[in-house]
Amino acid sequence: MADALESKTTSLRDGPRGPKPRRTFSRRNILLYGTLFVIAVYYAIPLYVMIVTSLKGMPEVRLGNIFSPPLEITFAPWVKAWSEACTGLTCRGLSIGFWNSVRITIPSVIISTIIASVNGYGLANWRFKGANVFFTILIFGSFIPYQVLLYPVVILLREIGLYGDLAGLVIVHTIFGMPILTLLFRNYFSSLPEELFKAARVDGAGFWGIFLRVMLPMSIPIFAVAIILQVTGIWNDFLFGVVYTGPESYPMTVALNNIVNSTQGVVEYNVNMAATIITGLVPLTIYFVSGKLFVRGIAAGAVKG
Amino acid sequence: MKRPNQLFRNFSAKIAAIPMIVTALFVFVGGTAWTVVYSFTKSGLLPRLKWVGLDQYERLWTTKRWIVSIQNLAIYGISMLVLVFVIGFILATLIDQKVRFENVIRTVILYPFALSFVVTGLVWQWILNPEFGIQSIIRDLGWTNFAFDPLYNPKIAIFGVLIAGLWQGSGLVMVLMLAGLRGIDQEIWKAARVDGIPAWKTYLFIVIPMMRPVFITTLVLVVSGIVKLYDLIVAQTGGGPGIATEVPAKYVYDMMFGASNLGQGFAASTMMLVTVALIVIPWAMLEFGGKKHG
Amino acid sequence: MNYAVEIKDLDLHFGNVKVLQQLNLDIHKGEFLVLLGSSGCGKSTLLNCIAGLLEVTDGQIFIGGKNVTWAEPSERGIGMVFQSYALYPQMTVEGNLSFGLRNAGMPRPEISERVKRAAGILQIEPLLKRKPAALSGGQRQRVAIGRALVRDVDVFLFDEPLSNLDAKLRAELRVEIKRLHDQLDNTMIYVTHDQIEAMTLADRIAIMKEGKIMQLASPNEIYNRPRNLYVADFIGSPSMNFLEGEIKAGKFHLEGIVIPLDGYEFVEGSRREGKAIIGLRPEHLVTGDNLASAAVRTKVDVELVEPMGSDTLIYTKLAGRPIHVRMDGQAQVSPGDKVEIGFQPERASLFDPVTEDRL
Numbered sequence A: 001m002a003d004a005l006e007s008k009t010t011s012l013r014d015g016p017r018g019p020k021p022r023r024t025f026s027r028r029n030i031l032l033y034g035t036l037f038v039i040a041v042y043y044a045i046p047l048y049v050m051i052v053t054s055l056k057g058m059p060e061v062r063l064g065n066i067f068s069p070p071l072e073i074t075f076a077p078w079v080k081a082w083s084e085a086c087t088g089l090t091c092r093g094l095s096i097g098f099w100n101s102v103r104i105t106i107p108s109v110i111i112s113t114i115i116a117s118v119n120g121y122g123l124a125n126w127r128f129k130g131a132n133v134f135f136t137i138l139i140f141g142s143f144i145p146y147q148v149l150l151y152p153v154v155i156l157l158r159e160i161g162l163y164g165d166l167a168g169l170v171i172v173h174t175i176f177g178m179p180i181l182t183l184l185f186r187n188y189f190s191s192l193p194e195e196l197f198k199a200a201r202v203d204g205a206g207f208w209g210i211f212l213r214v215m216l217p218m219s220i221p222i223f224a225v226a227i228i229l230q231v232t233g234i235w236n237d238f239l240f241g242v243v244y245t246g247p248e249s250y251p252m253t254v255a256l257n258n259i260v261n262s263t264q265g266v267v268e269y270n271v272n273m274a275a276t277i278i279t280g281l282v283p284l285t286i287y288f289v290s291g292k293l294f295v296r297g298i299a300a301g302a303v304k305g
Numbered sequence B: 001m002k003r004p005n006q007l008f009r010n011f012s013a014k015i016a017a018i019p020m021i022v023t024a025l026f027v028f029v030g031g032t033a034w035t036v037v038y039s040f041t042k043s044g045l046l047p048r049l050k051w052v053g054l055d056q057y058e059r060l061w062t063t064k065r066w067i068v069s070i071q072n073l074a075i076y077g078i079s080m081l082v083l084v085f086v087i088g089f090i091l092a093t094l095i096d097q098k099v100r101f102e103n104v105i106r107t108v109i110l111y112p113f114a115l116s117f118v119v120t121g122l123v124w125q126w127i128l129n130p131e132f133g134i135q136s137i138i139r140d141l142g143w144t145n146f147a148f149d150p151l152y153n154p155k156i157a158i159f160g161v162l163i164a165g166l167w168q169g170s171g172l173v174m175v176l177m178l179a180g181l182r183g184i185d186q187e188i189w190k191a192a193r194v195d196g197i198p199a200w201k202t203y204l205f206i207v208i209p210m211m212r213p214v215f216i217t218t219l220v221l222v223v224s225g226i227v228k229l230y231d232l233i234v235a236q237t238g239g240g241p242g243i244a245t246e247v248p249a250k251y252v253y254d255m256m257f258g259a260s261n262l263g264q265g266f267a268a269s270t271m272m273l274v275t276v277a278l279i280v281i282p283w284a285m286l287e288f289g290g291k292k293h294g
Numbered sequence C: 001m002n003y004a005v006e007i008k009d010l011d012l013h014f015g016n017v018k019v020l021q022q023l024n025l026d027i028h029k030g031e032f033l034v035l036l037g038s039s040g041c042g043k044s045t046l047l048n049c050i051a052g053l054l055e056v057t058d059g060q061i062f063i064g065g066k067n068v069t070w071a072e073p074s075e076r077g078i079g080m081v082f083q084s085y086a087l088y089p090q091m092t093v094e095g096n097l098s099f100g101l102r103n104a105g106m107p108r109p110e111i112s113e114r115v116k117r118a119a120g121i122l123q124i125e126p127l128l129k130r131k132p133a134a135l136s137g138g139q140r141q142r143v144a145i146g147r148a149l150v151r152d153v154d155v156f157l158f159d160e161p162l163s164n165l166d167a168k169l170r171a172e173l174r175v176e177i178k179r180l181h182d183q184l185d186n187t188m189i190y191v192t193h194d195q196i197e198a199m200t201l202a203d204r205i206a207i208m209k210e211g212k213i214m215q216l217a218s219p220n221e222i223y224n225r226p227r228n229l230y231v232a233d234f235i236g237s238p239s240m241n242f243l244e245g246e247i248k249a250g251k252f253h254l255e256g257i258v259i260p261l262d263g264y265e266f267v268e269g270s271r272r273e274g275k276a277i278i279g280l281r282p283e284h285l286v287t288g289d290n291l292a293s294a295a296v297r298t299k300v301d302v303e304l305v306e307p308m309g310s311d312t313l314i315y316t317k318l319a320g321r322p323i324h325v326r327m328d329g330q331a332q333v334s335p336g337d338k339v340e341i342g343f344q345p346e347r348a349s350l351f352d353p354v355t356e357d358r359l
């Protein structure tokens, strides 16, 4: 058989050629993008309403509707929400709650991440007898409704003298964050090549040596995921804050709820919305900045052991 | 040479595992057992080991507020489950159509999930406010008899909470479903196209059955989230109007820390535990029963 | 015109990446055509264009004389078999075979007739009630072929159907596909990067590189008369030895070795003088008793010996350049030995060092 290559100079015939012509505004596209647009608007509206309301003065809030943009932008509600809004007795705004949340979140995130990463590393690389039993208990533990454990933990904290204290809440967050974080780290460390670990052992490195010098440098991304997961989770917590801290050390979410739901006299919706948006600002910023890592974090919650 | 003592093998690893072991045994196992045990006692302001048998449970099931809480949770839970799956899956399939601006759309749909329930509850409290929110806007447009005030109408109040819950949680389901869809072998789609199967049939008869593991995992996640429903209620309705939006988790909290009726709280929380166990245990047996642990 | 598939001036771009450019290919009715090439050269892309799974950027595709450039995959009269099998995991084997037909609204008796026939041909009748998870790799691929078979089409497309199987099964199924082709008389287009598969199955092989067809010819022709350096190097294992020299007065000069080119069949119009590359297959370099037939002989030093059972590979130098020589498996040689090798000039290949085309 001869080469058919050179003989192919005549070629195209009549009829369809190239891509099938397609209208950009086909019915399918209009339907698809129309639906997506409506959906996106639905999801975006609450954020928009929050922002808009928080920038209006009270007279305008009372007159206009919640969707109309502010005629006169004012930041007074933000200032008031931050430093003057009242929670029942005191009128010191959200700022106290904000700083409490910061003081709760930072140590909680650090401690829970360290403990969980060590757990995950131990489970992935140093399986000792019985380790998996504890891990299984831990994973099932994450399904136990918090209400079941609320009081036993109260007793625990009281015994060690930390009930009502910020430090107590840090312990609580470490405990309840442990299942998901341990799972996250265990799965990550198991996915690293085992040779790496074996080579380090042959070189004489021990448990901590391998962890610090071999594993840690390789796991920056998973730490980022864990930290994002924990910062948002702890910042958004309400229940543990209410139960395990006192009015002086309430985290921001609790302070927010108290400001909005216990106001006496005139309800200042604009201040309420300003307070709400300020409280949401930290997790929202993390979400918009970290994007993919955040998604990875929540998807990790769905990863099975 | 003597063999090293078993206890000292992997000694550092065992030391490092102490927090995990303590948490697993003392908090999760111990704490659960403690609560269950004390649910049979007459604990009031403080836990006391004074046995009363099933008294607390009898009282629980004759308390109107508890019954309403359970009904609410059932209504909310079933509606949430159905809707969050339908919405989440439809959103995922829409986004899966190789749309442009995929990242923007996904970001917009998922951001509520980053917000706390307290924030969610307060925003929707405001939007559903009959004086200023949707109802007033539609009335201003001319339908002066339009009524949509779920947070003030006991009959539909729980659906007001549902709207907020869906808004907050459907993004998560969408992300999980999308990951599931993307995990399907592209060649399956090609094979179906060669076979001439329309896209909707491919989704329905081929893709959805293939996504069973994703569905189950999502189900477990969503259900355990539903049972924990608390912050949203506290922020959005405070359980009202009246007791129209009470839920079990709130009942437990109020009994333990408000009404100084610990025994009731323990009994109620034990009931919650049983509910979760009824879902999680069959799932775990299905998921891990046949296979050995890794 | 008796072509099953004609591809005319086909372009396919993914954004800025031009995967296929001005590709022309005509495939005869009943032909077994193999697309062969290294990874990423565009074989699957071409196959997907034929199937209609990818929309072409420009050009036309004809199947059975009909312009199908804009047609849906299911309307093109093709069946396709995938590397990952792509069976519908929740359906039984029978369900897998019949789903497309049922969907097209074919009457039940005819469906079961076709399923039965396909199952018979592929010997999967006992498996019909099973689900894919309960099948071995080879059985799964048989079912996947069956799914193409029931469509009763003229053109079969295979995208590396055997590369997920182990070596033994691969050989087995290769024979089976060959038998199927003989039995059915369909046109088959088969993508692979396995040379053995290509050589054994193909009526013609199309060697692809970077979205272009380098040579389209019978296996025999491709092996013996590679059209350019790329094809020569790609086909054969171990690959051809290339040595640079010069053609002077009708003879090839390789550092003192003079190779007469009287018997060499030049490509028309390419006979010339000057620098050239000679290509010698390791198995065309002969030793021992076979030397009698070799017109050119020389002595070389053995540097390394690789016994491989059926034959032995020796590493040596010819004209200062490293070459491989394939010897009989029983040959007694060891490093340091001197052996005489030789070859027939008409079995060699000559290439232009600049254009890399065959002379």
Ligand SMILES: Nc1ncnc2c1ncn2[C@@H]1O[C@H](COP(=O)(O)OP(=O)(O)OP(=O)(O)O)[C@@H](O)[C@H]1O
Binding pocket: C014, C017, C019, C037, C038, C039, C040, C041, C042, C043, C044, C045, C046, C193
């Ligand atoms: N969707 C895509 N977008 C961009 N580039 C693509 C896409 N699909 C394939 N390519 C590129 O097109 C080229 C050809 O890909 P193709 O899959 O056809 O290769 P192949 O010859 O089948 O390789 P293999 O033997 O590995 O299957 C590759 O370089 C690949 O990176």
Ligand SMILES: [Mg+2]
Binding pocket: C043, C044, C045
């Ligand atoms: Mg390919």
